[in-house]
Amino acid sequence: KAGVTQTPRYLIKTRGQQVTLSCSPISGHRSVSWYQQTPGQGLQFLFEYFSETQRNKGNFPGRFSGRQFSNSRSEMNVSTLELGDSALYLCASSPMTGFAGELFFGEGSRLTVL
Amino acid sequence: DQQVKQNSPSLSVQEGRISILNCDYTNSMFDYFLWYKKYPAEGPTFLISISSIKDKNEDGRFTVFLNKSAKHLSLHIVPSQPGDSAVYFCAASAQGTYKYIFGTGTRLKVLA
Numbered sequence: 001k002a003g004v005t006q007t008p009r010y011l012i013k014t015r016g017q018q019v020t021l022s023c024s025p026i027s028g029h030r031s032v033s034w035y036q037q038t039p040g041q042g043l044q045f046l047f048e049y050f051s052e053t054q055r056n057k058g059n060f061p062g063r064f065s066g067r068q069f070s071n072s073r074s075e076m077n078v079s080t081l082e083l084g085d086s087a088l089y090l091c092a093s094s095p096m097t098g099f100a101g102e103l104f105f106g107e108g109s110r111l112t113v114l
Numbered sequence: 115d116q117q118v119k120q121n122s123p124s125l126s127v128q129e130g131r132i133s134i135l136n137c138d139y140t141n142s143m144f145d146y147f148l149w150y151k152k153y154p155a156e157g158p159t160f161l162i163s164i165s166s167i168k169d170k171n172e173d174g175r176f177t178v179f180l181n182k183s184a185k186h187l188s189l190h191i192v193p194s195q196p197g198d199s200a201v202y203f204c205a206a207s208a209q210g211t212y213k214y215i216f217g218t219g220t221r222l223k224v225l226a
Binding site: 041 | 148155157160205215216217
């Protein structure tokens with residue numbers, strides 16, 4: 001079974017631009033979560049989707065948005081990029097409807113904002 | 115407010131000895147806990163989980179202990195191997211929140 005796939009793996013943007021990251025969950029997994037990892041900050045929760053519905057959102061500005069499609073694939077978008085948005089963005093999927101359980105992570109998309 | 119804390123940024127252990135990684139939390143509503151291992155340039159890899167109805171869970175060389183009264187959990191790795199050198203994250207979730215809160219990680223170095 002294929003794991004969680006994130007694209008692109010690496011990207012460089014400049015301040016003010018916007019970026020879209022994509023995540024394909026493990027087949028059959030309907031819950032997709034996004035996390036931001038920066039040095040010293042651990043993993044910060046961005047949002048979680050289940051069956052195209054956002055069930056929770058982290059404490060990030062409105063420039064960060066996401067969506068989930070009917071095939072469970074998910075995208076997140078960051079508009080008006082700032083230097084501080086440079087981070088590793090991780091997507092995770094879960095088979096659990098009620099959420100509690102293991103998260104399966106992708107390898108992440110490393111965003112550098114210049 | 116950091117609800118999940120890993121107060122030791124780093125830990126060095128000799129090969130073959132026990133590694134003990136600690137994690138403290140403040141939210142008494144957390145009822146499910148995970149431990150992950152992360153190598154550079156890779157996504158986190160799941161190690162072991164524990165529900166709040168248990169105080170111990172074991173899987174091979176990995177054992178997680180949960181002390182609910184102290185709001186503390188620990189991961190024991192016995193015996194430690196050089197391949198265990200990585201950053202370890204604990205994470206906690208409360209039912210109905212659909213999210214995990216992660217600690218800031220502990221970098222474990224196992225010395226050969």
